[in-house]
Amino acid sequence: MTMVTLGNLSQAAALLAGFAAMILLLIGLMRNDLRFIEAGRRALFAVALFASMAAVALSRLFFTDAFQVEYVASYSDRALPLFYKATSFWAGQEGSLLFWGWVLSLYIALVAWNTRGELRRKNTPYIYLVLAGVVSFFFLLLTTVSSPFALLPYTPADGQGLNPMLQNPGMIFHPPTLFLGYIGFTIPFAYAIAAMISGRLDQDWLRKTRRWNVVSWIFLTIGIILGGQWAYVELGWGGFWAWDPVENASFIPWLISTAFIHTAIIQERRNVMKVWNMALIVLTFVACIFGTYLVRSGVLQSVHDFGATGLGGYFLFFMVIVSLASTLLIAESYSELRTKHSLESLLSRESTFLFNNVILLAIAFSTLFGTVFPLISEMVTGKKLTVGEPFFNQVNTPLFLILLAITGFCPLISWRKASADNLKKNFLLPFLLSLAGGAALAIAGVREFYPLAAFTLCLFVAATIIQEFVGGARARQRLTGESAITALLRVVWKLRRRYGGYVVHMGLVLMVIGITGSTAFKLEKEATLRMGEAMTIGDYRLEYTGFKTYKKRNRTVYAATIAVAKNGVPLGEMETERRYYINARQPTTEVSLRTTLKEDLYLTMPMIGRDKVITLKAAVNPLLFWGWLGGGLMVLGGVMAIIPSRRRRQAA
Amino acid sequence: MNIFPFRSPIPRIKMASGTDWRVLLACLVPLLPLLLPPSAQALTRSEVEKHLLCYACPGEPLSIDRCSGGDRMRAEIDRRLALGQDKETILAFFVQQFGEDILTTPPKKGFNLVAYAAPFVALVIGLAIAGLLVRRWAAAGSRRAEGKESGDASPPADYQRLQERVAKELDQLEEDS
Structure with a gap:
């Protein structure tokens, strides 16, 4: 059997298994017969098995250069390194759709395995039913509209190759991690819907999906950061985030899920905000589907999208159905979800969490509104506008600053009721420190409002977090007599969920420092240089000292050597390239980067003229290293927050 | 020996709400440097570039684009920057x-x-x-706390209102009949 046949049959079998699971589960529910529900659960494993076979078949087709397959011919060629042949799997629309369906089927199998002893619970069959419905939708599209196994009428001698810009290590992990995040939110969504249908509206669904939520959030965070890193080192325009529609589509679910993770804590502790949390998880799931709709519909122009693939309508229909059904369910369950809220005080952590949600959702709304505004404008005025980076910076920067401030306030305000003593004890020192720091920065020359406000708030939030760590360690030290370091490590480990949250917040602080530094104080310069000539940027002197040409596997490389000196001190040489890939229509620029804790020196060569005259584009991006470090801390904090306790691990 | 005529350098003035004026002053003093003029920075090409799309590549920001059409636009921006034009004037030209x-x-x-x-x-x-x-939640919380403090001896306000309404409507019914 050829791999194409295997792939086609596997996809079809996965679809049939998905449908079978739905039918069996429905019969089981109608007859109240556990045997059918168990059969439905087993069918979910079959979906995962067949989806995995389809994935293996597609990978094999890439590795064997099977160019009679249209998808393989479009995204690979003979010269492509094996490494990138593996990543070509998700380089295009059809393959990424199969990747989505495959990962979702594996997630579902994991849920089916973990809930094997919970069949008698009222909500379990509904969880399976929702999951089977979603995975069947993806395999329906794969088998009927957009198959990666479609054949060309002829077999080309070679493929068209992978887009050179995708031939970067960042692209191995960026799309899959983003997908893992998007797909992961299907699980809490299914639990939420099942809770509403079955009427089991206690906190069970929330407790069971906490790890799914946080893990999906972690993957989404990694995906977004890697995307920024890839744009920075590969696209050569010197930035990392352009507020492109597809970038925004990944950011919106991240914001909503962040809001959800915060209010889920309140529901867990106080059994309130049930309606709100249901609405947030539905919104997160719909936002994830919206992301894939945007990439595959071609309604908005983006450097990342797949153009008009013919799938837009299906995803739009799916989104509408999910939104309507979920709204109806929330409305029907409203009286049961509604709880008598009461707070001991106007100022408490619960109330600040609510305000934090409002800010997060306001940023999500402004990002969504800006993204779709060209469509709205076209509908109203008949004119399709472009809404780009300056708009988003203008609208979202003040909102981000409010969010940053609230990030500092929230964790330090007591649960239930904040007293004047509590406020004074927790805030006085960070407040005075940040004011003094802000004043020092202003005297040092940072006088633009937004950068100054951002740095001052960063100082405030960082001081509040450090104070929490020091306070926790001291309290333990007093109790146990351990050394300061041991006490700190033990208290952080013991209360890792709480301190994980603080680490995430510290990551956010560093990220804001990196973003603010590298955007507000960025230096950029471009010059045309002959061999031996030099340009200056900031404290740097860049001298063009050499040029070489060589062939390497699937590309011809033109490389310029630049001798770098800072304040007259030689720092060594940097090499920036222009690459001409086989089968690529346009050359690509290869970034040369020198990173220090203080700043990045970023060089590209956008043009090569006659006699080896080059156009050198240089940028100095201050503090950006801290932004990437902050991203890493956010991920670390998320991981800390989901490490189970020893008792749970033993129970598992 | 106290060399100051007052016990503390600044007399302690309490606001109605109890806020100490000295804390307020301490908060405001560090903000004074904000009154200094912001450091002047020359307009760069990238600041203009990010407000423009490439005319030859629809939808592609000029800051990302590297085509020859984009190069012509960049050259025009450089020329106008050299003439000392501000961002608005340059953007108006392209519009x-x-x-x-x-x-x-x-x-x-x-x-x-x-x-x-x-x-x-x-x-x-x-x-x-x-x-x-x-x-609303805080009000509900304080009502609950009051209820707890008084040992829930008296019926809730809603119940009282309901009783009054029932009595009133019974009276009305009697009058009507």
């Missing part, structure tokens, strides 16, 4: 040449104002709703 579609940001006029206003309107509405909810 005159290619229309408003060349901008990456919708001009702040007409229907476009909705794009700028909507996020903040949404924020204000969100904050107002959150504020109302928090107030």
